[in-house]
Amino acid sequence: MTGGCLCGQVTFKVTGPLRPVIACHCVQCRKTSGHHVAATSVRRDQIEITGEVTWYRSSETARRGFCAACGSNLFWDGAGENLSIMAGTxxxxxxxxxxxxIFTADKGDYYDITDGLPQSEKADPRLTTMVAD
Ligand SMILES: [Zn+2]
Ligand SMILES: [Zn+2]
Structure with a gap:
């Protein structure tokens, strides 16, 4: 599996299994994405990144990786063993x-979540550590 940013400066290759996609509606994800984040994740040693990722420390425990040339949101890097990858990349x-x-308590007031999938008002490790089918 491959991916990258809009301008092509950053590309990556995933060599291990990807987690199912989880949507995060927290304020930080809303601000950085412009809507909400939809992200998968992979073990850190199972992704090869090429190009220059710029990192923004968004909290005490996490940083967000983006392309400084085109602004694409690429990664969320928290405390766990996985690196989150924005699914659209x-x-x-x-x-x-x-x-x-997750974090549905913080979602924007201009949309509804109507897909019938599990929702959590806060963080939910059952969702964010889910393994692929
Ligand atoms: Zn780019
Ligand atoms: Zn979030």
Whole structure:
């Protein structure tokens, strides 16, 4: 599986299994994405990144990686063993599916979540550590 930013300065290759896609509606994800984040993740030693990723420390425990040339949101890097990858940066076909929503208490007031998938008002490790089918 491959992916990259809009301008092509940053590309990456994933060599291990990807987690199902989880949508995060927290304020930080809303601000950085412009809507909400939909992200998969992979073990850190199973992704090869080429090009220059710029990192923004968005909290005490996490940083967000983007391309400084085109502004694409690429990665969320938290405390766990996985690196989150913004699902929209993957090249198709991904074979992935959205499997749930987290931080729904912080979601924008201009949309509803109507897909019937599991929702959590806060963080939910059951969703964010889900393994692929
Ligand atoms: Zn770029
Ligand atoms: Zn979030």
């Amino acid at each position: 993957l090249d198709a076909p991904t074979g992935l599916a959205v499997k749930g929503h």
